[in-house]
Amino acid sequence: MVKKKSIEKVKSVHNAPEGVKILAVLYFVGALISFVAGGFLFSFSDNVSQNAALFVQQGVEIPSPITLILFGIALLGFAVLEYSIAKDILKLKNWARNAIVVFSVFGIVTAISNLTDKFFASGVFSLLVNGFIIWYLMFKIETRKAFE
Numbered sequence: 001m002v003k004k005k006s007i008e009k010v011k012s013v014h015n016a017p018e019g020v021k022i023l024a025v026l027y028f029v030g031a032l033i034s035f036v037a038g039g040f041l042f043s044f045s046d047n048v049s050q051n052a053a054l055f056v057q058q059g060v061e062i063p064s065p066i067t068l069i070l071f072g073i074a075l076l077g078f079a080v081l082e083y084s085i086a087k088d089i090l091k092l093k094n095w096a097r098n099a100i101v102v103f104s105v106f107g108i109v110t111a112i113s114n115l116t117d118k119f120f121a122s123g124v125f126s127l128l129v130n131g132f133i134i135w136y137l138m139f140k141i142e143t144r145k146a147f148e
Contacts, residue, residue: 016090017143019136023100027086031079038075041068092147097137104130104137 016024045068063071081099088096107130114123136143 015146016092017146019140019143020089020092020146023133023137024086024090027082027089027100031082031086034075034079034082038072038079041072041075045069045072094147097147101134101137104133108134 045065048062048065048068085096085099089100107126111123111126111130114120114126116123138144
């Protein structure tokens with residue numbers, strides 16, 4: 001027989017606040033984009049090695065095929081990480097919330113560096129979005145209670 005109290009403590013997608021569900025969807029989309037980009041870099045690295053002379057002749061600076069493969073591996077690893085975060089944020093796992101907060105802090109640092117004349121609008125937008133994510137996950141009472 002299952003105790004009633006243990007059933008109440010089970011965290012599931014149905015218990016997750018709407019904002020957490022939206023963040024999960026965004027991370028699933030990010031994982032898909034990272035996966036596709038990583039695969040593209042792998043396939044593009046073959047094209048670069050076969051047509052390197054043509055690219056150089058046209059004055060296009062391109063990274064070496066090894067560099068493209070390493071970036072592809074990094075993107076595929078990042079896709080796996082994003083997928084894991086998205087899956088576990090829906091299960092209200094605290095590590096996933098902390099990972100999103102860390103990524104948002106990096107986003108704020110990047111946004112501050114982008115607050116130049118050239119990238120001012122995107123810097124302000126990124127600063128607002130990442131600041132909102134940190135506030136929502138760390139300081140909103142309803143969200144904090146969901147992760148307890």
